[in-house]
Amino acid sequence: MLAPVLVIAGPGLFAGDETASVPTTSTAPPTTAPPGTTTTTEANLVEAPDVVGLTVADARNQLTAAGFAVDAAGDPHDLALVVSQDPAPGAAVAPGTTIRLESAPYTPACREGWSPSLPPPGPGEREITVLFRCAADTDPAGTPTAVVRRVPEDADPIRATLEALLGGPTGEERAAGLQSFFSEETAGALESIVVEDGLAVVDFTDAILVTNASTSTGSEFFLAELNANLVQFAEIERIEYRVNGRCEAFWGWLQRECRVATREGLVDELPFGSCSAASSSTAPEDHAVELPEAVADTRALLLSLAVRCDLQELDRLAAADAASIVLSHLDLGGTPFASLEENRQGAPAVTLVETLAFPYAVHEVDGTDVFFWPDVAVPGFAWAALDESEIAELSLRYGEAAVRVSIDGGTWAGFSVEIDDAGRWRSFGQPLS
Numbered sequence: 001m002l003a004p005v006l007v008i009a010g011p012g013l014f015a016g017d018e019t020a021s022v023p024t025t026s027t028a029p030p031t032t033a034p035p036g037t038t039t040t041t042e043a044n045l046v047e048a049p050d051v052v053g054l055t056v057a058d059a060r061n062q063l064t065a066a067g068f069a070v071d072a073a074g075d076p077h078d079l080a081l082v083v084s085q086d087p088a089p090g091a092a093v094a095p096g097t098t099i100r101l102e103s104a105p106y107t108p109a110c111r112e113g114w115s116p117s118l119p120p121p122g123p124g125e126r127e128i129t130v131l132f133r134c135a136a137d138t139d140p141a142g143t144p145t146a147v148v149r150r151v152p153e154d155a156d157p158i159r160a161t162l163e164a165l166l167g168g169p170t171g172e173e174r175a176a177g178l179q180s181f182f183s184e185e186t187a188g189a190l191e192s193i194v195v196e197d198g199l200a201v202v203d204f205t206d207a208i209l210v211t212n213a214s215t216s217t218g219s220e221f222f223l224a225e226l227n228a229n230l231v232q233f234a235e236i237e238r239i240e241y242r243v244n245g246r247c248e249a250f251w252g253w254l255q256r257e258c259r260v261a262t263r264e265g266l267v268d269e270l271p272f273g274s275c276s277a278a279s280s281s282t283a284p285e286d287h288a289v290e291l292p293e294a295v296a297d298t299r300a301l302l303l304s305l306a307v308r309c310d311l312q313e314l315d316r317l318a319a320a321d322a323a324s325i326v327l328s329h330l331d332l333g334g335t336p337f338a339s340l341e342e343n344r345q346g347a348p349a350v351t352l353v354e355t356l357a358f359p360y361a362v363h364e365v366d367g368t369d370v371f372f373w374p375d376v377a378v379p380g381f382a383w384a385a386l387d388e389s390e391i392a393e394l395s396l397r398y399g400e401a402a403v404r405v406s407i408d409g410g411t412w413a414g415f416s417v418e419i420d421d422a423g424r425w426r427s428f429g430q431p432l433s
Contacts, residue, residue, distance in 0.1 A: 048099060050089030056080045056103050069098040079135070079177065080106035106135075109176040120300035126153045129308055130164045131228045133221060135177035144228050147173055148308060158233055162190050162202070165229045181213045181222050191244075198237035199260070200230055203245055209253055219254045227261060237263050291360075294423030295371050299356055302417070302425065306349045314349075317425060352428060355415045358397070369421040374398060376406065377416035383407045 049066055051059035057078035060070050074080065080103040087093050121127055128151055131144035147169070151160040168183035189207035193200060213222040230236050239261045243249035247258040291299065305314045358374035365379075372378045376394065383406055386394070395403045398414060405413040418426035 044095070045092040046095055048085070048087045048089055048091045048093050048097070050085075051099075051101070052082050052085055052089060054082050056082060056101065059085075059101055063099050067095055069096060071098050071100045072103065073100060074103035074105075079175075080104060120297070120304050121150055124153050125150050126155070126157070127151075127304060127307055128155075128157055128161045128164060129232060130161055131225070131232070132165075132169050132173065132178040132180050133225060135179050144225070145178055146308070147178070158195060158200070158230070158236070159190070159193050161229050161232065162193060162226075163187075165225065166190055166208075180225060181210050181218070182225070186210060195233075195235060198235065200236045200239045201242065202226075202230070202239065203242040204250065206243065208243060208250075214254050219256075222254075223261075231263050291371065292421055295419050295421060298419050298423040298425055303353060303356055306352045309349060311349065314352075318428075348428075351415055352417065355417050355428070365420075370426065371419050371421070373417040374412070374414075377412040377414075377418075379411075381412065383410055 049062060049068075051062055054062070055078060056072055059082045060072065063070050074083075082101050083104045084102045086100045086102075087097065127148050129146050130149055131146055134145045149160070149164040151157075151164075165180075166182045166189050167187040168180045169178040186207050189204045191203040191205050193202045195201075210222075212218045226241070227239065230239055240247060241250045241261075243253065251258045301317075302314070305311075305317070355373050360371050360373045361375035361378040361381075362369050362371055363378045363380070364370070374397075375381075376383075376398065386407065391403060391407070402412075402414040413430065415428070415430045417428050420426055
């Protein structure tokens with residue numbers, strides 16, 4: 001088809017022209033458009049919408065709704081951003097004109113260390129970690145992206161994690177590039193989960209049988225999501241999936257034989273989703289009701305980071321506050337949390353949570369009020385003055401061995417945490433021996 005012909009009036013036809021009242025006679029034969037050619041006049045031209053800066057999906061929707069055709073070049077991903085268009089924004093074009101879009105390569109926010117910012121959990125709440133796949137990840141065994149959900153403190157963390165996974169990413173998380181086979185359609189698909197002797201038996205309803213998950217590639221991503229979220233929990237060594245109580249129904253839908261998956265080889269690497277504190281509570285026994293706000297906020301932050309297993313952020317915070325991290329029982333003073341947890345050297349994350357669950361005491365250090373967990377770690381604690389009933393009480397709370405060593409040495413021999421009245425994290429560890 002030939003390009004549209006734009007007919008523009010010549011001199012003498014516009015108001016203000018001195019010759020406007022004198023018609024011009026032309027001896028040229030009238031122009032006739034060839035068959036199949038559309039003649040467009042100024043009267044029916046429209047402006048090309050400005051879609052630069054929109055996502056490819058939004059630009060396509062806007063142009064299509066306005067009656068234009070779309071030719072998308074560059075990165076075709078729906079969330080890629082349009083960097084230029086032809087015809088240009090505002091250009092006079094015929095209705096139905098094809099608008100060519102150029103888009104920049106799409107880099108999802110979840111590829112750049114994105115994570116939603118959340119305040120510490122409120123009273124009666126705990127945090128769980130849910131793992132989703134980042135867009136453009138073509139490897140089912142790739143490292144998933146961790147996000148946080150809030151659930152009641154008494155909720156079973158394994159069931160709560162699976163239920164949150166089956167609900168799929170939130171709108172904010174999808175906008176950041178997180179993807180999943182799971183959505184509102186699968187939100188109620190968990191029938192039951194029982195963990196006994198390391199075996200997790202997970203039974204789903206028919207709602208789990210989502211479209212495209214049973215293909216060879218789809219099933220790999222589908223299983224990777226389920227597996228990654230379950231192996232966060234150290235007590236799970238093996239997993240059996242069922243639909244309506246039948247292993248064959250689950251695996252047969254995936255065109256595979258019924259099997260029991262093992263932890264080994266399921267997930268090569270996890271983000272902050274697996275550590276010694278993964279199944280701990282962010283709200284342990286609360287002796288902090290009378291803490292100053294800055295101290296309470298820092299305590300809540302440390303608990304939240306430890307339970308989320310965000311070990312890198314714990315290390316960053318320790319460095320920012322110049323906190324002294326001395327894990328002398330490992331002879332690895334200053335070794336990062338992440339390194340210790342990854343190498344299964346001790347359990348600093350859960351030790352931090354357990355220490356902050358103890359009662360605290362306040363002591364002035366160089367003119368600053370410092371809060372000590374546990375209370376017996378405060379300088380000058382009268383170990384020598386304890387009577388037998390007090391020793392028995394402390395032994396029940398802190399362990400007989402730690403109390404006896406502390407009495408012999410005259411100072412607390414176990415782990416302690418210090419936070420000053422400005423909210424600065426001063427230390428975590430135990431005395432050098």
